[in-house]
Amino acid sequence: MMADMLFWFLVSQTLAGLPAMTPGTQVRIVSADLLTLYAVATVEDNQLVFEGLLEPNTELRLLIIPGSASESETVAALQKAPIGHISPGGDDLLIQFEGLEGPISFKKWLAEERNITLRLVPSRP
Numbered sequence: 001m002m003a004d005m006l007f008w009f010l011v012s013q014t015l016a017g018l019p020a021m022t023p024g025t026q027v028r029i030v031s032a033d034l035l036t037l038y039a040v041a042t043v044e045d046n047q048l049v050f051e052g053l054l055e056p057n058t059e060l061r062l063l064i065i066p067g068s069a070s071e072s073e074t075v076a077a078l079q080k081a082p083i084g085h086i087s088p089g090g091d092d093l094l095i096q097f098e099g100l101e102g103p104i105s106f107k108k109w110l111a112e113e114r115n116i117t118l119r120l121v122p123s124r125p
Helices: 002-014 071-080 106-114
Strands: 026-030 037-042 047-051 059-065 083-086 093-096 117-121
Touching (some): 037 047, 059 093, 106 117
Antiparallel strands (some): 026 037, 026 059, 059 083
16 A cells, blocks of 8 residues: 555646646657647546557657647657557557656546546447
């Protein structure tokens, strides 16, 4: 229990610089080289819903762009985009942040720290 509390304290300190994820914040899942856009979602009604096929274990970078971001803030988001991958089950993003030993569940972090539900929804045929 104490180890869990310490872990989440360290995570919250490491991730404190991330945007507040207010409504209108756009999150983009892109390739590790930043050239391919895999999916885009916007925070709405405390939800972040990505639609489309995201292959498990795909390496990615996560761009978080506040709704009111200027062009220079968007460029800064590109430079700070953390690396991660789609979880083996395809239902979460496992993100590696500087200062942490291993990747963390973006779904769990969003729920606990920002009260936002993350959903990865496959495309409909």
